[in-house]
C-alpha cells in the first residue's frame with residue numbers, strides 16, 4: 498500500500514515551512530510542493546525578513562506567544578545546525594539584527610508582550626534617543642533577520658512541482674490531503690473574499706556601515722540592514738494591487754529614511770521592489786473537509802499572514818503539522834504499520 502500523499506500548494510515561506518515540518522515530523526507521508534511561482538518570484542523573496550511580532554485580534558495572546566517562541570528559540574539556527582551546514586552557508590540565510598523601534602509619542606504599553614522572546618529587550622537610553630530628535634521613546638533589542646532569497650532555495654531541496662492550480666479538485670486524485678499555503682492566491686483558489694493585498698514598496702541600498710535596524714513605531718518608515726543590502730521602506734496600501742515601482746513613493750521613502758539616518762544620503766541604490774502582503778484580519782490556519790464527487794477530502798489552510806509571514810512561518814507550520822496529524826489519524830496509523838515503499 499502507498500504512503501499517505503500530501504500536496505502543499507505554495508512555495509513562499511509559509512508553504513516551505515509547512516512542507517518541511519510535515520516531512521520531518523510525519524515520515525510515513527510523502528510531501529509534494531506544488532506552485533506556479535518559486536523563489537525569487539514570491540512575495541516572501543522580497544520581505545525584509547525581520548522577525549517582529551504583531552497582534553491579530555482573533556488569536557489569543559498565549560497562542561501568539563507559542564508561535565513567536567518558535568523563532569525566538571532560534572528554530573532556524575537549530576535546523577541549520579542539524580543540517581550540518583558550514584558556517585558561511587548558515588550566515589547566508591539569517592543573522593541576528595540589533596534593533597531600535599522608535600516612537601514619536603510614548604506608547605501606553607511600554608513593554609510589549611513579545612519583549613520576553615527577543616534578546617536583551619530594554620527601553621532606549623536618552624543618549625540613544627538623541628540620534629532621533631523627533632522621537633520621544635524607543636525599544637532596543639536583538640531579533641533575527643532571515644534572508645528569504647537564499648533561505649527559500651535552501652528549503653527547496655524537497656520534491657517540487659511547478660504549475661498553477663486552478664482548482665483544488667485537480668489535486669484530489671493524486672493526493673490524500675492538501676495543505677493550502679497560496680497566500681493571496683487563496684482569493685481565487687478557495688474563493689476567500691477576506692484575503693486582500695497590502696502593497697509594500699521598498700528600496701535596497703548599499704550601506705554596509707549600518708548595523709542597527711531602525712523602525713518608526715507605526716511601521717511606516719524602516720531601515721533594515723541585511724546580509725547583502727539594507728532595505729528601506731516603506732508603504733502600506735490596503736487593497737492596492739499595483740506591482741510596479743512608483744517613482745514619487747521611492748523618493749519619499751529615501752527622504753524619510755535619510756532624515757532618520759542621514760548617512761543614507763550617500764548610499765548607492767541597488768534595486769527597488771514592490772510586494773503585496775497577503776493580508777487578512779486574522780491568518781487562516783485551520784482544517785476543513787471538502788466534498789468532491791462523493792469523497793471527503795481533507796484540506797489544511799495556512800495563509801493570510803500579512804506583513805508577518807516570515808515571523809509566523811515556523812509557528813504556524815507546527816500548527817499545520819498538528820492539524821495534518823489530526824486529519825489523518827487513522828490513515829497515519831495504517832501507514833506506520835506498513836513497511837516503507
Ligand SMILES: Cc1cc2nc3c(=O)[nH]c(=O)nc-3n(C[C@H](O)[C@H](O)[C@H](O)COP(=O)(O)OP(=O)(O)OC[C@H]3O[C@@H](n4cnc5c(N)ncnc54)[C@H](O)[C@@H]3O)c2cc1C
Pocket residue numbers: 506507508509510511512531532533534535539540541542543544545546547548549660661662663678679680681682683686696697698699730731771772773774775799800801802803804805806807808809
Ligand atoms: C515590503 C514588504 C516587507 C515585508 N517585510 C517583512 C518582515 O520584515 N518580516 C515578516 O515577517 N514579514 C514581512 N513581510 C510579509 C511577508 O513577505 C509575507 O507575509 C509572506 O511572504 C507570505 O508568505 P506566503 O508563503 O504566505 O505567500 P507568498 O510568498 O506570496 O507565496 C505564495 C505561493 O503560493 C503560490 N500560489 C498562489 N496561488 C496558486 C495557485 N492557484 N496554484 C499554484 N500556486 C499558487 C505562489 O506561486 C507562491 O509560490 C513583508 C512583505 C512586504 C511586501
